[in-house]
Amino acid sequence: MNVGDYRNVWEELVKEIPEMKSLSTEHFNQWEETEHFAKEALTGEVEGIHGFWHENIFEAVYCTNLLMRSVDVLVTKPSELAFYPVPKLFIKRVGKHEMWGAIHSAEIGDGTLECRDIPHTLQMIDLFLKEDGLLFDMCDNIVKNKSIGIYDGAYKVVELAMGLKK
Numbered sequence: 001m002n003v004g005d006y007r008n009v010w011e012e013l014v015k016e017i018p019e020m021k022s023l024s025t026e027h028f029n030q031w032e033e034t035e036h037f038a039k040e041a042l043t044g045e046v047e048g049i050h051g052f053w054h055e056n057i058f059e060a061v062y063c064t065n066l067l068m069r070s071v072d073v074l075v076t077k078p079s080e081l082a083f084y085p086v087p088k089l090f091i092k093r094v095g096k097h098e099m100w101g102a103i104h105s106a107e108i109g110d111g112t113l114e115c116r117d118i119p120h121t122l123q124m125i126d127l128f129l130k131e132d133g134l135l136f137d138m139c140d141n142i143v144k145n146k147s148i149g150i151y152d153g154a155y156k157v158v159e160l161a162m163g164l165k166k
Helices: 007-016 031-041 057-067 096-108 118-130 132-147 153-165
Strands: 024-028 049-053 074-076 088-091 111-115
Touching (some): 007 024, 007 049, 031 057, 057 074, 088 118, 096 111
16 A cells, blocks of 8 residues: 555554554655565565655555566556556545546546545445456456557557657
8 A cells, every 4th residue: 555655644543553564665765665565466475564765755656566566456546547547446645636537547447436535435445356357357357448448548648748749
């Protein structure tokens, strides 16, 4: 779980769910350790909950780019990550504008609606653990969405820009 540069989000979760502490490994503000973990996670077996926080905003953001290649489900606030092709469980947003990312992701079937409190987050985690269909459906939707170009927005912008250059 990458909380970006919002350490308080992690602290609130651990406070609200004390059992989480014993299942968690904290990777806090150690960039080299984060890079090593992300590389090993691609081929190794990862168990438990791994929490990531970085004070440096660039490390905080890029951490997710490294980690998402090996995750089953990305737990995140509904920022720009709502548009990434990976199954997502959305926790409470930081900015009001972020709600639209979660709504869009839920509409195209690759993420949950925003879970704005701990009970709803726990309910969604329980669904992921007990209902295989939820994760399988998200993965199927990602494949379908890719086939129809939903994730190709940046490519299309570059194509248009290059066309204007001619």
